[in-house]
Amino acid sequence: MxxxxxxxxxxxxxxxxxxxxxxxxxxxxxxxxxxxxxxxxxxxxxKNNKVPTIASENIKIIPSGQSIGVKLYTDGILVVGYSDIQTKSGKKLSPAAEAGIQVGDSLIEANDIKIGSNKQLYSIINENKNKEIKFKIKRNDEDIYVKLSPIYADNDEAYKIGLWIRDSTAGVGTLTFYIPDSQKFGALGHPINDSDTNTLLKIKDGSVYSSKIISIEQGTKGKPGELRGIFSQSDEFGKIDKNTNEGIYGKIINNDKIGSVKGAMGVAKQSEIKEGPAKILTSIDDGNIKEYDIEIEKINYQTKPGSKSMVIRVTDKELLEKTGGIVQGMSGSPIIQNDKVVGAVTHVFVNRPDMGYAIYIEWMLMQMGICI
Incomplete structure (x- = not known):
């Protein structure tokens, strides 16, 4: 007991x-x-899945407005269309389409070999000739495996699988800002989509270059204008590691090629932004960044990131005379109000080239892991 x-x-x-x-x-x-x-x-x-929040007054960024060249390399090979192959018998076939490969898919591997370029895929196909190839495909973040056999295209004297593909894309835009301490940058304020599939381009990596504007096509009602620029490999100043719905982001590798006419500035939360006068920084003449007058016409309250945060209107006479307002290539031009960076230009209204949309700067900072 x-x-x-x-x-x-x-x-x-x-x-x-x-x-x-x-x-x-x-x-x-x-x-x-x-x-x-x-x-x-x-x-x-x-830790513990908590999101860092920093007081906006503690954030300092340098707004740019520099014209940049952008080159992106896809993660895998993007399928942008089908191409029928004519055989000796006169039949037109696409082995890829018959195997179930879809437009928008990314070809990741062929016979367990990671595909890095169109040229590499072409070599793999022609080395295998008409033997079966096993492809690993990425579709909507899901891995899919298909098998198909190339067929000989008499016209091209090569083996093919019947696809139009893309491994890279390039264009001109505007650098929004960079952070000197971390050497990180943000640009464009909107995604780079594939021109054929209109889907977000999933990238392996990319580069940004200082660009020179060589001509301007003015925007008119019903027809957006365009900044036409050129850039070369020697003008590279940054590496891109993210292509998102709120712009492209990466790290600076050469500070000597970055342009800015402003020093470090604070940033504004959307609650601090007011309808009324503001400025944009952009480059339309030989790489010279200038400040131009705009009006913030409407502020859209947003609870989640989006590239159409504000409606803006160009009021600057010089900019209206030279470009007609907002043109392609100005995406990413930083907006300043009350000595703070408030956002960046993202879109032009097709029927009102003097007007367009802009994104809040806080959404761009969020993509860099900074919540204000």
Whole structure:
């Protein structure tokens, strides 16, 4: 009886002790849980799935407005269309279409070899000739495997699988801002989509270059204008690692090729932005960044990121005379109001070239892991 009572008391004390350890451990864990942030080095350490929030007055960025060339390389090979192959018998076939490959798919591997370029895929196909090839395909973030056999195209004297494909794209836009301490940059304010599939281009990597504007096509009602620019490999100043719905982002590798007419400035949350006068920084003449007058016509309250945060209107006489307003290539031009960066130009209205949309700067910063 006494032994049973002792055993019972031992169990009770053991239970109390375990509960004490669990409660103490939980309390200590909570005291140190959360996140740490080193603003000087722009380093985030996120724990327990908490999102870092930094007071907007502590964020300093340098707005640019520099014209840039952009070159992106796709993650895998993007399928943009089908191409029928004519055989000796006169039949027109597309082995890829028959195998179930769809427009918008990305070809990731062929016979377990990672595909890095159109040229590499062409070599793999022609080395295999008419032998079956196993493809790994990415479709809507899902891995799919298909098998198909190339056929010989008499006209081209080569084996083909019946696809139009793309491994890269290039264009001209505007650098929005960069952060000197972290050497990170953001540009465009909207995604780079594939021109054929109109879907977000999933990228492996890319580069940004300083660009020279060589001509301007004025915007008119029903026909958006365009800045035409050129750039070369030697003008590279940054590496792109993200293509998102809120722009492109990456790291600077050559500060000497970055343009800016402003020093470090604060940023405004959407609650601080007012309808009324503002400025944009953009480059339309030989790489010279200039400040132009605009009006923020409407502020759209947004609870989640989007590239149509504000409606803006160009009021600057010089800019209207030279471009007609907002033109293609000006995407990413930073907007300044009350000595703070508030956003960036993203779209032009087709029937009102003097008007367009802009994105809040906070949405662009969020893509860099900075929440204000």
């Amino acid at each position: 006494k032994k049973n009572r002792c055993d019972l008391l031992k169990k009770i004390f053991l239970t109390i002790f375990i509960l004490f350890l669990v409660i103490s451990g939980f309390t200590i864990g909570n005291n140190f849980a959360g996140l740490s942030f080193d603003y000087k080095n722009n380093i985030f350490n996120i």
